[in-house]
Amino acid sequence: MADIGDAGDIADGAHTTPGRDGGAHPLVVLVGPPGAGKTTVGLLLAAAHGVGFRDTDADVETRAGKPIPDIFVDEGEPHFRALEHRAVADALADHPGVLALGGGAILDPATRALLAGHHVVFLDVDLADAVKRVGLDAPRPLLMGNPRARWRELMAARRPLYTEVAAVTVNTAGRTPEDVAAEIGHTLETASHRARPEPTTPEKDVKR
Ligand SMILES: Nc1ncnc2c1ncn2[C@@H]1O[C@H](COP(=O)(O)OP(=O)(O)O)[C@@H](O)[C@H]1O
Ligand SMILES: O=C(O)C1=C[C@@H](OP(=O)(O)O)[C@@H](O)[C@H](O)C1
Ligand SMILES: [Mg+2]
Incomplete structure (x- = not known):
């Protein structure tokens, strides 16, 4: 799948x-x-x-040939999650740039396992800022009905999963996107903030 806004080949391969x-x-x-x-x-x-x-949202839409809300309505959330898992797996395997996942991608344990060893950054935000940003904005099927209540529920269930997969958390509340991007850039320069280690083989599975 083609990158969006690809800056072309990086001459020294540093990225x-x-x-x-x-x-x-x-x-x-x-x-x-x-x-x-x-x-x-x-x-x-x-x-x-x-x-x-x-x-990955854009990749899913391209593959399905329709917008995400239509996938939810026509085929249901489990089908969307399956497409999303495939999109994440493909992008992790061959995309050398910046990768944004859909908000619920980390719900799938297999997707969380794939994230091990990658430099994952959790963009945190509070309810007030999130609702200001997306409340009545472009359609997000999981926020339909009562966006504030739905968002709060989603975040309560997912926060432990975001922190599980991420090496770094960046709070975005009250900050500009430029400021947040700059902080993430700093984390990339800090060796101690590199990707969380891959899980070791559980003791019970070790053959002696
Ligand atoms: N730090 C920020 N401050 C203010 N508005 C923001 C910020 N980050 C994103 N937005 C706005 O919030 C909306 C949702 O942003 P988006 O990048 O689509 O979020 P996500 O992909 O995490 O759902 C967009 O209208 C965007 O311009
Ligand atoms: O939180 C979720 O479950 C979802 C978030 C959306 O992406 P964004 O987080 O980019 O809005 C999109 O993947 C889909 O509507 C489901
Ligand atoms: Mg998005």
């Missing part, structure tokens, strides 16, 4: 993160709830670093 399999893996993966700014900040971050930007 390519080689994976264990020799493929190119994302420089950074953004997670967080709807309205955290994953898409907005991701585009800015990619431009600042001269790398491509990819968003």
